[in-house]
Amino acid sequence: MERFDCVVVGGGMVGAAAALGLAQQGKRVAVIEGQQPTAFDATQPMDLRVSAISPHSVKLLDALESWEGLKAMRLCPFRRLETWEHPLCRTRFSTEGLNRDWLGYIVENRLIQLSLWAQFRHFPRLRLYCPDRLVSLEERGNEVLLTLESGEQIFSELVVAADGANSKVRQLAGIGITSFDYRQHCMLINVETEAAQQDITWQQFTPQGPRSFLPLPGHQASLVWYDSPQRIRQLGMMSNKQLEQAIDEHFPEELGEVKVIRHGAFPLTRRHAQQYFSGRVVLMGDAAHTINPLAGQGVNLGFKDVSAFLGLAAEVDDFSSPLPLLQQYECRRRADNSLMQSTMDLFYGVFSNDLPPLKLLRNAGLALAEKAGPVKAQALKYAMGL
Numbered sequence: 440m441e442r443f444d445c446v447v448v449g450g451g452m453v454g455a456a457a458a459l460g461l462a463q464q465g466k467r468v469a470v471i472e473g474q475q476p477t478a479f480d481a482t483q484p485m486d487l488r489v490s491a492i493s494p495h496s497v498k499l500l501d502a503l504e505s506w507e508g509l510k511a512m513r514l515c516p517f518r519r520l521e522t523w524e525h526p527l528c529r530t531r532f533s534t535e536g537l538n539r540d541w542l543g544y545i546v547e548n549r550l551i552q553l554s555l556w557a558q559f560r561h562f563p564r565l566r567l568y569c570p571d572r573l574v575s576l577e578e579r580g581n582e583v584l585l586t587l588e589s590g591e592q593i594f595s596e597l598v599v600a601a602d603g604a605n606s607k608v609r610q611l612a613g614i615g616i617t618s619f620d621y622r623q624h625c626m627l628i629n630v631e632t633e634a635a636q637q638d639i640t641w642q643q644f645t646p647q648g649p650r651s652f653l654p655l656p657g658h659q660a661s662l663v664w665y666d667s668p669q670r671i672r673q674l675g676m677m678s679n680k681q682l683e684q685a686i687d688e689h690f691p692e693e694l695g696e697v698k699v700i701r702h703g704a705f706p707l708t709r710r711h712a713q714q715y716f717s718g719r720v721v722l723m724g725d726a727a728h729t730i731n732p733l734a735g736q737g738v739n740l741g742f743k744d745v746s747a748f749l750g751l752a753a754e755v756d757d758f759s760s761p762l763p764l765l766q767q768y769e770c771r772r773r774a775d776n777s778l779m780q781s782t783m784d785l786f787y788g789v790f791s792n793d794l795p796p797l798k799l800l801r802n803a804g805l806a807l808a809e810k811a812g813p814v815k816a817q818a819l820k821y822a823m824g825l
Contacts, residue, residue, distance in 0.1 A: 441566070442582070443566075443593060444461070445467075445597045445598070447461075447598075448471045448598060448599065448600055448607075449471070449600070450569065451552055451724075452548060452552050452555070452724075453601045453723050453742065457748065457749070458559075458599075468565045469568060470567050471587065473572045476549050479512050485547060487703045489545055489655070490551070490737070490738040491543050491545055493739045494542075496738070496742040505555045509551060512553070514544045514546040514656070515655050516638065517543060518533060519542070521639065521642075523641075524644040541638075545653045545654055576612075578719060582594045583719050597720075599721055600722045601741075603726060604725040606722070614713060614714055616710050617713060618708055618709060621708065623665050626664040627663060627703055628662040628663075628682070628699060628701075629662075630661075630686075630699055633697070634695060635658055636654035637654065639654065647665070650664060674702075674704075675702065683697060683698065710729040711728050712728065715727055715765070715773060716766075719758070723748065727776070730776075736779055744768075747768055751767055
């Protein structure tokens with residue numbers, strides 16, 4: 440049976456980044472993933488799942504030597520961000536005064552994963568078990584025994600759970616979560632736009648939920664429609680022509696005419712692990728926390744987890760005695776993740792109703808935020824991970 444310093448369960452964006460970073464440090468790493476991502480072809484339609492990648496995340500991907508490969512595929516930079524409820528009360532963010540050329544990039548999740556996987560081949564001490572899945576894990580002294588669906592058994596000093604919001608590793612490790620349902624679903628709609636994309640992403644709040652625009656390369660964009668589960672189900676049963684008409688009626692005029700390409704939906708749920716580690720198991724990304732996607736911070740928080748963990752792991756030769764490292768990791772990441780979750784929940788709560796006094800106050804708040812100067816700039820830097 441093979442032995443590793445660390446086994447990463449989940450080869451998505453966060454798991455792949457963690458595994459690659461540990462391999463760069465010379466550690467012997469295994470990645471367990473159930474499905475290999477589809478190879479990139481420039482003629483492929485855009486994926487539904489996209490992320491707004493922050494400068495902090497770009498810095499991590501660059502350090503992992505994956506950013507150049509990602510740029511060679513496709514992505515869309517944006518330099519401006521606007522949010523509003525009433526059209527005359529807007530908060531605008533831009534690169535002006537930040538000494539940056541862009542605020543972030545809209546990138547397909549699969550392409551981020553592919554750019555990271557492409558680097559695996561450079562590290563002979565990194566082994567990929569794919570397609571394969573974890574069946575069980577058992578701590579044995581200073582190691583964990585992992586049994587896979589293929590029948591293989593491997594030992595590791597540490598296990599990273601990066602297997603998503605419904606993490607099996609988290610469950611097997613006996614780590615509980617606190618969660619609640621936002622009572623809303625989110626529809627993602629890829630569209631072809633009348634005009635080539637500008638350098639802006641925007642979000643309009645409505646009592647039913649936000650309407651968001653994420654630019655994609657060329658004449659394409661990703662629309663995000665938040666609404667009640669019943670309404671999202673109704674939209675999902677519409678023909679593309681009917682959905683185009685609904686978009687025209689419920690999205691702001693900034694969007695212009697669109698042609699629906701594809702769409703999908705998912706429920707909104709907030710989760711936070713009651714602890715970030717147990718024994719020799721440590722949680723990262725959605726396995727540790729999920730967040731309301733209002734500001735597109737989900738994967739950026741996951742990449743912050745990875746950065747913090749890699750910084751600490753670089754100071755140790757192995758994980759034979761991981762407790763101090765895991766305690767420091769949780770200390771560094773829990774407060775930041777909780778703050779971002781609470782901030783998004785506050786925005787959601789304030790803008791998810793139609794009470795006239797609150798509506799007046801929140802629009803006044805957006806108008807004041809537009810003139811907040813240094814405070815607005817600092818909020819933007821925090822969201823960008825700067």
